[in-house]
Amino acid sequence: MKRNIIIIAHIIFWLLALTVELLPLTGVDDPVKIRRVLIEEIFVTFFCIIVFYIFYFFFATKILSRNKLLLFVVVMMSFIAIYTYLMMLIYPRILFSIIAKPPKVNYVIWYFSAFSYHFVYALWGTMFRFTLDWFKSNQKQKELEKQNVTTELALLRSQVNPHFLFNTLNNIHSFVSRDPDKASFGLIRLSGIMRYMLYETNADIVLLDNEIEYIKNYIELQKLRVKEKDFIDFSVEGNTSGIMIPPLLLIPFIENAFKHGSKRVHSPGVVINLKVVGTQLEFKVNNQISSVKDSHSDDGGLGLKNIHRRLDLLYKNNYSLDIHEEDNRFMVNLKLSLN
Numbered sequence: 028m029k030r031n032i033i034i035i036a037h038i039i040f041w042l043l044a045l046t047v048e049l050l051p052l053t054g055v056d057d058p059v060k061i062r063r064v065l066i067e068e069i070f071v072t073f074f075c076i077i078v079f080y081i082f083y084f085f086f087a088t089k090i091l092s093r094n095k096l097l098l099f100v101v102v103m104m105s106f107i108a109i110y111t112y113l114m115m116l117i118y119p120r121i122l123f124s125i126i127a128k129p130p131k132v133n134y135v136i137w138y139f140s141a142f143s144y145h146f147v148y149a150l151w152g153t154m155f156r157f158t159l160d161w162f163k164s165n166q167k168q169k170e171l172e173k174q175n176v177t178t179e180l181a182l183l184r185s186q187v188n189p190h191f192l193f194n195t196l197n198n199i200h201s202f203v204s205r206d207p208d209k210a211s212f213g214l215i216r217l218s219g220i221m222r223y224m225l226y227e228t229n230a231d232i233v234l235l236d237n238e239i240e241y242i243k244n245y246i247e248l249q250k251l252r253v254k255e256k257d258f259i260d261f262s263v264e265g266n267t268s269g270i271m272i273p274p275l276l277l278i279p280f281i282e283n284a285f286k287h288g289s290k291r292v293h294s295p296g297v298v299i300n301l302k303v304v305g306t307q308l309e310f311k312v313n314n315q316i317s318s319v320k321d322s323h324s325d326d327g328g329l330g331l332k333n334i335h336r337r338l339d340l341l342y343k344n345n346y347s348l349d350i351h352e353e354d355n356r357f358m359v360n361l362k363l364s365l366n
Contacts, residue, residue, distance in 0.1 A: 048071070049064075075148040078145045103146075137225070245281065346362060
């Protein structure tokens with residue numbers, strides 16, 4: 028919590044306390060009585076301020092913060108008893124020297140009255156300190172959690188990028204010698220993908236349209252690997268303009284569909300559909316399961332494992348992800364709240 032805010036909180040507290048103390052004067056017309064009450068309240072408040080800040084700066088932090096409640100109560104009562112007695116040795120001499128006709132005082136009643144005042148302000152000082160410390164601790168915890176989330180997201184994203192590049196370069200390498208034109212086309216597409224990854228994906232969120240263009244480039248690279256034109260079915264529905272999403276959030280599902288899916292099937296082998304409905308984004312990917320049984324886990328635990336963690340960090344309870352097998356196809360259904 029910023030220092031200026033703490034100072035303002037103290038000022039507001041004492042203005043409210045002084046206002047409460049001076050409320051009895053609202054119906055008084057006698058100027059002599061008003062002067063006497065004002066002087067008394069100023070002196071009482073002065074001694075209460077001392078008690079307040081002794082507990083605020085010392086007892087609350089040195090004793091109570093260490094969970095020594097019994098010791099705190101003993102010290103508190105002893106201190107207030109002695110402090111009130113010392114105050115009564117000083118207070119009458121100063122007060123009666125200012126007031127021309129000092130009132131008759133029952134010192135026993137006065138002592139317990141002053142004791143109760145000091146007790147209340149000691150509690151307020153303790154509570155005030157713990158309240159401010161709680162806000163400080165809570166704010167620090169939130170900042171730490173935010174920093175940890177940012178660090179973890181950066182790590183997860185850095186793991187996705189090399190995984191994608193590894194797969195893509197392997198794809199291009201597979202036809203460099205036998206079809207240079209396709210290799211050149213692939214390198215141009217890869218160049219566009221790299222440009223996007225270098226200059227846009229460092230942001231926390233990117234335009235969905237840019238992410239879709241990135242996906243299209245990736246799909247074009249994958250089309251070079253298959254003979255059938257319609258092996259890949261990619262469609263976009265709804266209004267995608269102006270929508271923002273985290274970068275590289277969807278590509279691991281597509282990568283896995285190509286990496287683990289069977290290439291020896293009739294079209295469509297891989298079906299990808301992205302739909303925007305109101306404030307929700309629906310993303311579906313399905314592919315024919317390869318004859319070689321594969322759990323769709325990425326090498327080194329990358330891809331789907333990371334995407335689960337990223338979704339938890341970014342969307343918490345504002346998403347649903349369903350992954351299952353159906354009719355010999357691997358199905359992914361992701362729904363995100365665009366809010």
